[in-house]
Amino acid sequence: AGRAVVVGVGHYLPERVVPNSEFETTLDTSDEWIRTRSGIERRHFAAEGETTSDLAFNAAEAALKDAGLTAADIDAIILATSTADLTFPSAATMVQARLGMTNGFAFDVQAVCAGFVYALSNANALILSGQAKRVLVIGAETFSRIMDWTDRSTCVLFGDGAGAVILEGQEGAGTAQDRGILSTDLNSDGRYKDLLYVDGGVSTQSTGYLRMQGNQVFRHAVDKLAATAETALEKAGLSCDDVDWIVPHQANIRIIQGTARKMGLPMKNVVVTVQDHGNTSAASIPLALSVGKARGQIKQGDLIVTEAIGGGLAWGAVVLRW
Ligand code: ACO
Numbered sequence: 001a002g003r004a005v006v007v008g009v010g011h012y013l014p015e016r017v018v019p020n021s022e023f024e025t026t027l028d029t030s031d032e033w034i035r036t037r038s039g040i041e042r043r044h045f046a047a048e049g050e051t052t053s054d055l056a057f058n059a060a061e062a063a064l065k066d067a068g069l070t071a072a073d074i075d076a077i078i079l080a081t082s083t084a085d086l087t088f089p090s091a092a093t094m095v096q097a098r099l100g101m102t103n104g105f106a107f108d109v110q111a112v113c114a115g116f117v118y119a120l121s122n123a124n125a126l127i128l129s130g131q132a133k134r135v136l137v138i139g140a141e142t143f144s145r146i147m148d149w150t151d152r153s154t155c156v157l158f159g160d161g162a163g164a165v166i167l168e169g170q171e172g173a174g175t176a177q178d179r180g181i182l183s184t185d186l187n188s189d190g191r192y193k194d195l196l197y198v199d200g201g202v203s204t205q206s207t208g209y210l211r212m213q214g215n216q217v218f219r220h221a222v223d224k225l226a227a228t229a230e231t232a233l234e235k236a237g238l239s240c241d242d243v244d245w246i247v248p249h250q251a252n253i254r255i256i257q258g259t260a261r262k263m264g265l266p267m268k269n270v271v272v273t274v275q276d277h278g279n280t281s282a283a284s285i286p287l288a289l290s291v292g293k294a295r296g297q298i299k300q301g302d303l304i305v306t307e308a309i310g311g312g313l314a315w316g317a318v319v320l321r322w
Helices: 019-023 032-037 052-067 091-098 114-126 190-195 213-236 253-262 281-294
Strands: 002-012 016-019 042-045 076-079 105-109 133-143 160-171 180-188 196-198 210-212 245-248 303-310 314-321
Touching: 002 052, 002 114, 002 180, 002 281, 016 019, 019 032, 032 253, 042 105, 042 160, 052 133, 052 160, 052 281, 076 091, 076 114, 091 133, 105 114, 114 133, 114 160, 114 180, 114 281, 114 303, 114 314, 133 213, 133 281, 160 180, 160 281, 180 213, 190 196, 196 213, 210 253, 213 253, 245 253, 245 281, 281 303
Parallel strands: 076 105, 076 133, 245 303
Antiparallel strands: 002 160, 016 042, 133 160, 180 314, 196 210, 303 314
16 A cells, blocks of 8 residues: 655745744733743744745755755645745646756645644645655745734734645555554535634735734644544554654644643643744644654654644644654
C-alpha cells in the first residue's frame, strides 16, 4: 500500500519581531495580560510590501533544500492561506512561478486556522489516488494585514509566517509502524460563522478586519480538538498512548494545555512555539513542525498528531509517522 511520507520541512519568518511591550504604547494592554491569557511573548510582522506568496516561497525553498529536491521534482503545490496576495490567481500559482515550475498544478485551500490540516489531507488524497507523486504543502499567512489595530482583544494575538512540507508517495507494508500519513479527520460547522470572521471581502466590496469572540471560540476549542485528534488516532488503529508529539495549532497556550490534558498527555509531548510566533493561522503547524525538528524534538519514526481549529468553525487532525 502507498503512503504519503514527509521528506522535507522548512519555514520562513519575516525579519521584524514585535514584543508584547510594543502594544503597551498604543493600547490599554500589558505584556503581563497577553502572556498570561495567551502565552504569546512576541510575533513576527511582514515588512511593507512583503506578501503571503513571498513568505510561502521562502518556506518552500527551505523545504526543498531539506528534502534535497528541486522544483522540477514537485508535481503539485497546495497552499493553505486566508490572506492570499490577490483575490486571484491563487498564491500557490505565484509560488509555482517563483520556483520556476511550468509543470504540475497549484491551488490554495482556505480553511482559516485549520487550513494546513485540510491541505495535508488533500495532498494525502492526491497521492493515494495517484494524481500526484510529490506535493509541496505550504501554510502561509500575513494576518497583520487584517488586524483592527484599535481592537486589543484580537490584534495582540496574531503574527505572520510560513511553513512547508514535501509529501512523497512511497510504497510500504502499510502498517502503523511505517512512515507517512496514517489517518485524517476533517470537520466544519458553518453555524458558528459569527464567532470568528473577517467583516469584508470581494463580494461585499470591502476589505474588512478580523472579528473574534475569543472566549466563545475557546469554549469550543479544547473539546473539538481533543475529539478530532482521538478520532484520527482511532482511524489509524492507535490511541493517545502511542503519541510521541502533539503538534497543535498555536493559538493560545491555555487551549494547547487543555487539549493535551484532555488527551492524557504531558506537556513534554507537545511542540510549543506560540510564545515566539503568536497565532499564524494556517502557518502555525508547519512552522511548529519545522522548528520542532530543528530543536531536535521531532525525530524520524516519531508518531505525531497535528490538530487545529479556526474560523468556520473548521477543525481537524492528521496522524503521521515522521
Ligand atoms: N489587554 C488587556 N485586556 C484585554 C485584552 C488585552 N489585549 N483583550 C481583552 N481584554 C479584556 C477584555 O476586555 C475582558 O475585560 P472585561 O472582563 O472587563 O470585559 C477581559 O480582558 C477578559 O476577556 P476574555 O475574552 O474573557 O479573556 P480570555 O481569558 O477568554 O482570553 C483570548 C482571551 C486570549 C482571546 C482567548 O479567549 C482565546 O485565546 N480564545 C481563542 C482564540 C482562538 O483559538 N482562535 C481560533 C483560532 S484563530 C483563527 O481561526 C483565525
